[in-house]
């Protein structure tokens with residue numbers, strides 16, 4: 383497996399990612415929808431995100447305003463208790479079950495505090511994992527409306543448009559989270575990156591809105607399930623954004639909640655449930671989800687009547703994957 387180690391402690395190529403192995407795993411028969419004591423999820427005594435989160439989005443590349451609105455509405459839905467159940471807000475309550483050494487829970491509040499538009503591709507159309515940190519640095523050091531360097535409550539989300547290639551994107555990962563190095567960005571900030579797979583690999587990163595390449599099924603419009611807001615690339619991103627937000631909150635510095643003994647390959651709370659969207663998931667079946675009038679699939683409601691399809695996460699109390707659309 384591809385893996386790069388620099389200096390003493392930076393072995394990050396597989397850190398905190400949705401990997402191809404995980405996706406292959408859910409296409410096989412193994413999943414943790416039922417309770418399992420085999421999963422040794424543990425708290426490693428480090429900080430987790432218990433203070434209200436100030437989220438900063440960096441839009442890298444060329445973005446369609448409609449797709450940006452869909453993503454913003456998903457972010458707003460996380461802390462909006464007024465959406466119809468089962469909601470994105472309800473889904474976040476499972477993540478709130480995680481606590482730190484002091485017994486503080488993950489925050490209930492995620493505000494979209496500021497956005498930075500990097501429409502000129504400040505670091506080109508091919509980004510390495512490390513150059514994503516330079517993209518963040520640029521957004522903080524730019525002269526025109528820079529993002530703040532917010533150590534206390536900041537969380538930085540880099541979203542790349544469908545024409546941007548990122549190291550390992552589509553081959554091994556759909557998104558990842560990590561923390562910035564002071565030598566590059568000037569501080570240790572938790573961040574996540576998620577790519578738009580719409581043209582590069584929808585069958586891999588926007589599954590189940592597109593058929594996997596090796597399925598022998600046509601790619602393009604003949605999708606397995608329709609995307610509820612009309613764009614497979616963007617809506618594939620939303621489940622990956624949800625995955626990374628769940629993990630960066632519970633394991634921002636790879637010293638929080640994860641299973642397994644190797645911090646270079648942590649199995650975090652969303653990794654354990656990749657491909658699980660509803661009751662009965664497994665073997666390539668996403669589980670029981672809803673269909674809207676057009677036959678598009680969703681499992682959660684959000685603000686403004688929006689609907690989203692978002693993977694489940696590990697519930698530390700039930701000791702199983704869980705989402706609020708579970709059928710009892």
Ligand SMILES: *[C@@H]1O[C@H](CO)[C@@H](O)[C@H](O)[C@H]1NC(C)=O
Nearest residue numbers: 475478479480481487698699
């Ligand atoms: C905080 O976490 C504990 C332990 O999982 C849980 O019992 C409690 O309900 C959580 N509180 C909130 C507000 O979610």
